[in-house]
Each structure stands twice: as C-alpha cells, then as structure tokens.
Amino acid sequence: MNPNRPTTPWLPPGTRGIDQVMRDSDALTLLTQRLRASQARLDALRPLLPPALRTQVQAGPLDESGWTLLASSQAAAAKLRYMVPAFEAHLRVQGYDGPPVRLKLMPPRPR
Template sequence: MTEAQRRHYAIPLYQAAEESPALARLADRVRASSSRLAAIRPLLPVPLRAAVQAGPIDEGQWCLLVSSNAVAAKLRQFLPTLQMHLEAKGLTVSGIRIKVQGHGH
C-alpha cells in the first residue's frame, strides 16, 4: 500500500468509543463523573463552582479536582451533603475525595 493509498482521516470521538471497548468504558466513566458534578453544582457556593472539576470514579470513590487548598478546605465542609444529594439522585458513590490540582494542570 502506497502512502497515497493510505488515507488518514479523523473520526468523531463517539464513533471511536463505539468501535473500541476500552474507549467506550472510558467515555462511560467520564459521563458518570460529569453527571455527578452537574447534580451537585447547584449546591456549591457560587464562588466555588468554577474552581471544582469532575475527576475520576475509581472503585466507587469519586474524585473532585479543585484549584487550591482553600477551595478544598471549604468543599470538605459540604461533602456529607453532597454525598446524600447524589444518593437521593441515584448517583451513589462510596465516598468523595478531593484533589488539589497543581498550577501545571
């Protein structure tokens, strides 16, 4: 096969995910994490909302990524309420962890 015959083209991410079981699992995990963040976002104080991002769900533990130690400290106060809210919405997690993102991320 010559280089001219080998056509490289981009495919949409959803199509790639459908064609690859590993990508499909990853896409499902991203959706699950994003839906949890969407569910709790209204409960967060407005100044914190932009500083919190959805992180991975690993063995039932959901990770929230935050921009600073101050945000992490404030968010820890809300964890029981957030976890109960998720449970009420059918988005149960066994726990919520908080990870401070470094400036390089």
C-alpha cells in the first residue's frame, strides 16, 4: 500500500478518487480554474449589486470571448444590463482585465 495515498474504503483497489482524476486531467484543471475565476469576479461585483438582485445572479462561464453573468429572470437581466459598464469598470479597477461581461438567463429549473 502506498503511504502517500489516502485509503478510501468505498473505492475498489486501483481506482483513483475524483480529486486524483481532477489533478491528473489538464482539461478538468483548466475548467476548475475557470470556475474559480468566474466566481471570484462575481464576488468582486457583489458590493455593486442591489441587495434584491444578489440572490438572482450567478457566475457563468468565463472564456476568451467573455464572462457570463446568469440572471434568474428577465426583470433581473434588464436591471443588470444597465449596470454592465459599471461592472466592467469595477472589474478593471480590481485587476480583472479581460473579456467583456455578458448577460444570459438561467435555464428554467425542472419542476
């Protein structure tokens, strides 16, 4: 048994845990980094969001062409649309140079 590898009784011998797979996969590592960067941007913007909108916005995909904010409703998206220039300026001041901010609606939740 490898002393550096924690034992996980629920995995068959020779099976790698999700944390090991994540570390070994360049694609998953990049995805994880982008998810964290996207959430960090949203965290930087939270002080600018009116309290009523804070629960209606989620961090979305971040890629070379833009960063997406996901709005829970058309009304929230309309309000956020007016704030995009302020968001982009605030992100630049916070050191987040990069692609523009996009707005999209969250997919409806299954019932």
